[in-house]
Amino acid sequence: MSKTVAIIGYAALPCGKWQTPPEAEIATLEHEVLAGLVIEATADAGIEKRDISSLCLTLPREYTRQKYFGTFMASYLKLACTGSVSEALGNGMTGGLAFENACNDILLGRSKVALAMGINFESQAKAADLMMSSMRAVGDVDFQAPFGISPIAWGAMDAMRYMHETGATREQIASVAVKNRAHAALNPLAQFRTPLTLAEVLNKPPIVSPLGLFEVPPRSDGAVCLVLAEEDVARGLGKPYVRIRSRAFYHEGVHQVSDEPNDMIALNALEIAGSSAYEQAGIGPGDIDFGELYAAVTIMEILASEALRLIPRGQGAVWAAQGRTSLGGTIPLATSGGLLSRGHPPYITPLYSFVEAVDQLRGTAGARQVASAELGLTAAELGNYNAALVHILEGIH
Amino acid sequence: MRDYAHPYPPRISDFTKTFWHALDDGRFITTRGARSGGLTFPPKPFSPHEWGEPIEWTELSGQGKLYSWTTMYAVPAAFQREAPYRVCVVDLDEGIRVVTRLLSDGAAPLDSPIELVVIRYTDCTSFAARLLSGAET
Numbered sequence: 001m002s003k004t005v006a007i008i009g010y011a012a013l014p015c016g017k018w019q020t021p022p023e024a025e026i027a028t029l030e031h032e033v034l035a036g037l038v039i040e041a042t043a044d045a046g047i048e049k050r051d052i053s054s055l056c057l058t059l060p061r062e063y064t065r066q067k068y069f070g071t072f073m074a075s076y077l078k079l080a081c082t083g084s085v086s087e088a089l090g091n092g093m094t095g096g097l098a099f100e101n102a103c104n105d106i107l108l109g110r111s112k113v114a115l116a117m118g119i120n121f122e123s124q125a126k127a128a129d130l131m132m133s134s135m136r137a138v139g140d141v142d143f144q145a146p147f148g149i150s151p152i153a154w155g156a157m158d159a160m161r162y163m164h165e166t167g168a169t170r171e172q173i174a175s176v177a178v179k180n181r182a183h184a185a186l187n188p189l190a191q192f193r194t195p196l197t198l199a200e201v202l203n204k205p206p207i208v209s210p211l212g213l214f215e216v217p218p219r220s221d222g223a224v225c226l227v228l229a230e231e232d233v234a235r236g237l238g239k240p241y242v243r244i245r246s247r248a249f250y251h252e253g254v255h256q257v258s259d260e261p262n263d264m265i266a267l268n269a270l271e272i273a274g275s276s277a278y279e280q281a282g283i284g285p286g287d288i289d290f291g292e293l294y295a296a297v298t299i300m301e302i303l304a305s306e307a308l309r310l311i312p313r314g315q316g317a318v319w320a321a322q323g324r325t326s327l328g329g330t331i332p333l334a335t336s337g338g339l340l341s342r343g344h345p346p347y348i349t350p351l352y353s354f355v356e357a358v359d360q361l362r363g364t365a366g367a368r369q370v371a372s373a374e375l376g377l378t379a380a381e382l383g384n385y386n387a388a389l390v391h392i393l394e395g396i397h
Numbered sequence: 398m399r400d401y402a403h404p405y406p407p408r409i410s411d412f413t414k415t416f417w418h419a420l421d422d423g424r425f426i427t428t429r430g431a432r433s434g435g436l437t438f439p440p441k442p443f444s445p446h447e448w449g450e451p452i453e454w455t456e457l458s459g460q461g462k463l464y465s466w467t468t469m470y471a472v473p474a475a476f477q478r479e480a481p482y483r484v485c486v487v488d489l490d491e492g493i494r495v496v497t498r499l500l501s502d503g504a505a506p507l508d509s510p511i512e513l514v515v516i517r518y519t520d521c522t523s524f525a526a527r528l529l530s531g532a533e534t
Contacts, residue, residue, distance in 0.1 A: 131473035135405075142407035143439040144496045146523060148469070148476035149484050156467035157486055164465075164507040209468040216471075257496055259438045261488040264464070 005103045006234035006396070007242040008113075009045025009227040011037040012355050015191040015343025018221040019063065019121040030064050030119045030223075031076050037225040038077060038115065045227035046237050047113055052227075054083030054111040056101035058094045058118030058347045062133075063125060083111035091137060092294055094118070095224075095350030096380035096389040102228045103244065112230050116354075119223035120345035127219065138383065139256045152216045154256065154384045155297035156208035158265050162299055162317070163210070165265070170210055172317035174201040176298040177214045177340055179326050184337025186327075186368035189355070191220055191343035214340070215298040222345035226354055234396070240362045243394045245375070246280035248273040251387035267307035270379060270388040274308040277377070277390040285309040288392070289373040290332045290360055292353035294381045296339050301325075304379060305333055308390075327368055335360060335368050350380035350389075361395030403518040404475040412442045415454060421522050425459045425513050427493065428452045438493045459513035461489035463506075463526070466499045487511050487526050498525040 013033060020027045042049065055077075057070040066072055070087040074080075083105035088097035095118060102114035122130065131150045138144075138151045162168055178198050184190035196214060204212035234241040250273040257264070278284055291310055295301035302316030310331045311319050324330040336342040336356035339349060357376040359365040365373075373395065380389045409417050416439070419426045428440040431453050435446030444450045466485035476482070485499035497513070499505060510529040515522060 126474070127471060128474040128477065131471070132475060135473045139496065140439055142409075142413070146403065146405050146407045147484050147496060147498050148404065148472050148479065148482065149496065150469065150471070150473060152471075153467050153469050153484055156469075157465035157484075160467060160507065161465040205470070206468070207471045209470070257486060257494060259436075259494055261464070261492060261494045264486070 003107050003109070004231040005106045005244045006229055006231045007226055007244070007354060007358050007393070008047070008229045008234045008237060009041050010355050010358055011040035011044060011225050012189055012352065013037065013223040014189045015220045015222045015345060015352070017123040017219070019124045021124050030060060030121055031066055031069070031073060033223050034073065034117060034119045034225065035076055037223055038117065041115070041225040041227050045229070046239070047227065047229070047233070049079065051113040051233075052079060052115055053081050054102055054105040054114035055079065055081055055085045056098045056105070056114060056116045057087045058098045058120070058351070059087040059089040060118070061120055061122045061347065063122055064119070083114060091382050092296070092346055093350065093380045093382050093387065093389055094347040099226065099351065099354060100389070102226070103247070106228060106230050112233050114228045115225055116228055116351065117225035118348040118351060120347040121221045122345070123219045123221045144256070150208070152211070152297055153208045155216075155300055156211050158303060158384065159210055159297070159299035161265050162303065166314040166317070168317035171198060171202065172321040173298050173302065174198060174215060175321040176301050177201045179320055179323070180334045180338040181341045183327060183335050183368055184341035186366065187337050187342060189352070190337040190341055191218060192337070192341045211297055211299070217296045217339050217344040220343035220345045222343060222348055222352065224348050224351035224355055226351060240395060240397045242358050242361045243396050245392040245394045246277045248276035248280065248390045249388070250276070251382070254383070254386045256383045256386060264384065265303050267303050267385040267388070270304055270307040270381065270385050270390070273388040273390045274379070277392050281392045283375065283392070287375055288331065288377045289375050290335055290370045291377045291379070292336060292356045293333060293379045294339070294349060294353070295334070296344060298340070300385070301333055301338065304385065305331070307385070308377065308379065327370065332370050335365065335370060350378065353378040353380070357393045361393060363395070363397070399516065399518045401478075401518065402520040403523060404479065405473075406518070406521045413440065416440050417522060420515060420524060423515055425457045425524065426454050427457060429455050436491060436493050438495055457489055457491050457493065459489070461487050461511055463499070463509045463511050463528070464488050464494065465507060466505055485526055487513075500525050500527040
């Protein structure tokens, strides 16, 4: 009989600036922070240390001094594992891949309970220096990086194309940032919680035109530990949990930009992965109650929601401006505040998406609760959404 | 022409030197599958269309259309002296999409015709796009 995986608990650090400078007299140590979350998440799940047999981590950033961080954590926690101990890496999808590793150990029968977790500390690095690294990640290092391109420049070019093709306005696109900040104001894990006006977003200096400072991701540190279990374990705990209904992945065999001219803003990989996830779950986009999408810039939330058919093509910016993607709207997106306001510690951002989905589906999201939420969708990505990892999650009460 | 060294020069391999030497001569070339005819960019020492087929070099017109662009105000550390600058995605007439700099400063409507031009740094050669109707900076 095939197994089903459930999320039974979590603990998360509020996104923010936690990393201490190298010269600090008192340092904040990544392994101390993450171990604290492991203890907290285990208690939240209601399981014991001896139940856990997989540690599925994200690779820490290069600023984390401790290396072989995964096996170090197994030692620090004094946790022997029969499933696996690993550190995943896959650009923006990294957190999603750590989550997959935990799911796979459960599906393969190697573990009954697995931890998907990670810590991403990078806020002390200067933006221009970080971009020296990220420009090498988002294109051919000899044929694209030498033009001095950055990850968010791709988003800006997507925005230019979207406005050209759909007639969407700057204001409509910027309204995504206003909406997400309003959601973040209700989220204790969010980095930026002071409400924003549209004028404030539009009046910020341009970073990559047409996008301004509040439409591109902040610098964030964060840490998350999720507890995953085979569903029979979850059932035995006697409290609400989240069932993974379906999962789909697609990589279009393209890194950032296709050398064959295509519709760059259609996000084909996400469309394909999303369709597969709906089909496997036996549902359609209209059945989804909320979405937590990987969207580092305003435009990407619009494009991703259209590719997932949560919103008709070309209507994403209009819907955002009309409030139809806000809490209480047709399809609430980024109820956590999203990457722009909840925060964006890149390697673990997808783990924060699962955290929000758990809160919504257990009915513990407080003031930002989506009324009677039963089905949620998360998406993580690579490149310019050249690859997508989609999960459909269901609350079990 | 730039009177300084490239801020982040490309590495040149025994294979890609053919591309860079042609660029030096003002020609924009790439590879294609000899059987499938499938073009690819950057040039590759094999055909990604049909892995086993032989490849050949072919010259591109360097003319195409502007698919999208942005002005980058926040740039990687090595490129500070050039900021702000424009980068773009262009579709060449032969059906190849490339990423490069956009030289034009003024209005640059999408889908406008462009041409690729050679940019010479003191240590290497690069390329950029400019609007066919516009002035070079």
